[in-house]
Amino acid sequence: xxxxxxxxxxxxxxxxxxxxxxxxxxxxxxxxxxxxxxxxxxxxxxxxxxxxxxxxxxxxxxxxxxxxxxxxxxxxxxxxxxxxxxxxxxxxxxxxxxxxxxxxxxxxxxxxxxxxxxxxxxxxxxxxxx
Amino acid sequence: xxxxxxxxxxxxxxxxxxxxxxxxxxxxxxxxxxxxxxxxxxxxxxxxxxxxxxxxxxxxxxxxxxxxxxxxxxxxxxxxxxxxxxxxxxxxxxxxxxxxxxxxxxxxxxxxxxxxxxxxxxxxxxxxxxxxxxxxxxxxxxxxxxxxxxxxxxxxxxxxx
Numbered sequence: 001x002x003x004x005x006x007x008x009x010x011x012x013x014x015x016x017x018x019x020x021x022x023x024x025x026x027x028x029x030x031x032x033x034x035x036x037x038x039x040x041x042x043x044x045x046x047x048x049x050x051x052x053x054x055x056x057x058x059x060x061x062x063x064x065x066x067x068x069x070x071x072x073x074x075x076x077x078x079x080x081x082x083x084x085x086x087x088x089x090x091x092x093x094x095x096x097x098x099x100x101x102x103x104x105x106x107x108x109x110x111x112x113x114x115x116x117x118x119x120x121x122x123x124x125x126x127x128x129x130x
Numbered sequence: 131x132x133x134x135x136x137x138x139x140x141x142x143x144x145x146x147x148x149x150x151x152x153x154x155x156x157x158x159x160x161x162x163x164x165x166x167x168x169x170x171x172x173x174x175x176x177x178x179x180x181x182x183x184x185x186x187x188x189x190x191x192x193x194x195x196x197x198x199x200x201x202x203x204x205x206x207x208x209x210x211x212x213x214x215x216x217x218x219x220x221x222x223x224x225x226x227x228x229x230x231x232x233x234x235x236x237x238x239x240x241x242x243x244x245x246x247x248x249x250x251x252x253x254x255x256x257x258x259x260x261x262x263x264x265x266x267x268x269x270x271x272x273x274x275x276x277x278x279x280x281x282x283x284x285x286x287x288x289x290x291x
Contacts, residue, residue, distance in 0.1 A: 110269015
């Protein structure tokens, strides 16, 4: 993929050991499609409600975060657990042609769908031969 | 039929005791290195909980009066999830639809798993088959199975003569 949303994970800056646990995020699985209008990104965030999602674009760096509320009641005993407790986070490097103001997000049954439209100038144009 | 407890193959469905390890702990560090080995060297997080091969992560909690089975199934429709209980074995099955569409020849990158899945779990005690409840919210299926009267803890008074 050429200038598509790259899956480059940025190294987090060095932090003191005390906050080390906070960085144990789960990396969500994503699908990314390129369309003539822009990009479509779907991320799997099971257990995250609409309010728990945060999407941030800083320069060319898009950060998707999903926070889950504590699922189990305290008086329950865990028989077994396969799910990984914790929050989701993933950082993408995005195409500079994306129009930041027009990014839209939708959350449905644990899937975050981001629509990242390209700026008009970056869209493919057909040039007629005179 | 007896079922043996199946172990998820990817190793990242961490057992609860792993959570108590400090990040400085050798095992924790090893897991992180291991997770990173498959992807970018800058990787800091664990691999996605939905494993390769499409087996949903399942948790089982025991409450006072009910058993709760929780399965992570993001992006499904309620109608596509089947739940059945037979002979003390709860089976969750269904189909995750959709998939990688490359519209008009554009590039795509796909990690989300699609296809059929089935998961059978043997229940640790008898449940009341008439009051089973299932809810699907935020991509998580929660099945609540009330304990059968026979399975509830009873206090037995000892009589002295």
